[in-house]
Amino acid sequence: MTYITNEHLLLRDAPKDKFYPPAQCRMFYHPLYTHFEHIDSFPGEEDTMSTAASEIALTGAAEKYGVLDMPDLSYTPELAKATQADYERVSSVVPPIEWPAFAPYVSAINELKKKRNAVILAHNYMTPEIFHCIADFMGDSLQLAKEAANTEAEIIVQCGVHFMAETSKLLNPDKTVLIPDMKAGCSLADSTTAADVRALREAYPGVPVVTYVNTSAEVKAECDICCTSSNAVKIVESLGVPKVIFLPDEYLAKYVASQTDVEIIAWKGHCIVHERFTPEELRQAREADPGLKIIAHPECPPDVLAEADFTGSTSGMINWVKTNQPPKVMMVTECSMSDNVAVETPGVEFIRPCNLCPYMKRITLPKILDSLVYMKDEVTVDSAVAERARRAVEAMVALKT
Numbered sequence: 001m002t003y004i005t006n007e008h009l010l011l012r013d014a015p016k017d018k019f020y021p022p023a024q025c026r027m028f029y030h031p032l033y034t035h036f037e038h039i040d041s042f043p044g045e046e047d048t049m050s051t052a053a054s055e056i057a058l059t060g061a062a063e064k065y066g067v068l069d070m071p072d073l074s075y076t077p078e079l080a081k082a083t084q085a086d087y088e089r090v091s092s093v094v095p096p097i098e099w100p101a102f103a104p105y106v107s108a109i110n111e112l113k114k115k116r117n118a119v120i121l122a123h124n125y126m127t128p129e130i131f132h133c134i135a136d137f138m139g140d141s142l143q144l145a146k147e148a149a150n151t152e153a154e155i156i157v158q159c160g161v162h163f164m165a166e167t168s169k170l171l172n173p174d175k176t177v178l179i180p181d182m183k184a185g186c187s188l189a190d191s192t193t194a195a196d197v198r199a200l201r202e203a204y205p206g207v208p209v210v211t212y213v214n215t216s217a218e219v220k221a222e223c224d225i226c227c228t229s230s231n232a233v234k235i236v237e238s239l240g241v242p243k244v245i246f247l248p249d250e251y252l253a254k255y256v257a258s259q260t261d262v263e264i265i266a267w268k269g270h271c272i273v274h275e276r277f278t279p280e281e282l283r284q285a286r287e288a289d290p291g292l293k294i295i296a297h298p299e300c301p302p303d304v305l306a307e308a309d310f311t312g313s314t315s316g317m318i319n320w321v322k323t324n325q326p327p328k329v330m331m332v333t334e335c336s337m338s339d340n341v342a343v344e345t346p347g348v349e350f351i352r353p354c355n356l357c358p359y360m361k362r363i364t365l366p367k368i369l370d371s372l373v374y375m376k377d378e379v380t381v382d383s384a385v386a387e388r389a390r391r392a393v394e395a396m397v398a399l400k401t
């Protein structure tokens with residue numbers, strides 16, 4: 001595997017300043033906390049969680065579809081009864097004391113999405129009250145990209161991060177795509193620019209560029225084909241060439257290189273969630289419980305993957321747990337996914353290493369409700385960029401991997 005060290009290529013570290021150690025991480029990003037506290041009490045953050053109409057700037061989508069009245073958000077005995085089935089679905093991971101805070105939003109969002117002819121796409125890293133109570137489609141980046149392409153709805157609310165909403169827009173140029181928080185970014189997507197890709201093409205003439213979907217539309221527009229963590233190896237091999245440039249995740253690139261004979265030229269982007277896991281913490285967990293199964297996402301460093309019993313994408317990890325039904329498992333990935341899988345696998349005990357994604361955790365029920373009431377924030381992609389980026393995404397989807 002070739003590792004890029006060319007000095008003329010500027011390698012930038014992923015931003016780490018908005019990440020917190022585990023104990024704080026749980027506290028800051030707990031959904032109940034984020035529903036009721038202004039996020040500007042977080043170090044270095046400026047945003048608010050308010051649903052106040054006076055703070056909402058009207059978007060083009062609001063002008064097109066109109067703004068609705070904010071629904072009543074009281075928790076009444078009638079509402080408790082009406083949302084009982086929703087709560088029962090998540091009762092193993094959402095304590096009863098939290099439900100009165102979530103239920104009014106769950107009910108209002110489910111009503112409003114019908115009124116708006118909208119669908120909600122939720123990534124596996126959403127918290128369970130979002131993932132299991134309001135989403136129409138759930139899954140990893142590839143599944144959501146495909147669902148976005150098939151949906152009949154006029155409006156897509158992307159409960160995930162910005163590059164996912166852009167991907168939905170690329171595949172659905174005539175639909176309105178909303179993201180509940182425009183600041184829901186991604187350290188991997190931030191690690192590479194279109195100029196970086198052009199510089200790489202100059203440095204490696206004729207070598208095709210494969211980019212992970214965790215990239216901006218501008219970066220996708222510069223590449224030949226996209227991939228996800230579940231299909232990366234197949235996509236690389238589908239090109240039938242001896243060498244590819246693979247962006248932006250260094251660790252996923254190393255994992256792909258370990259699974260194929262194709263030479264991989266890697267970039268140095270990292271996921272700030274997965275890069276924080278260490279082999280020591282996995283070893284300690286296994287020593288504490290020798291029967292524990294450990295499964296890890298390929299965005300983790302290689303020495304972490306070496307400690308795992310299985311390496312796979314988010315969908316690969318979910319399938320592994322459902323198929324193998326281990327008595328006890330540690331999913332080495334974003335922590336909310338364990339909660340979401342636990343709901344569907346009651347016989348499995350989950351050991352949760354607490355790494356939450358600060359970008360994913362910006363998506364909360366109040367912000368999703370704001371999206372549907374005020375039609376915000378609309379995600380658009382410049383048409384010239386979109387046309388080229390779409391080709392790369394459609395090339396991936398067409399491979400049916």
Ligand code: SF4
Pocket residue numbers: 161185186187188189214271272273274334357358359360
């Ligand atoms: S978990 Fe990592 S890759 Fe996924 S959105 Fe967060 S920072 Fe990006």
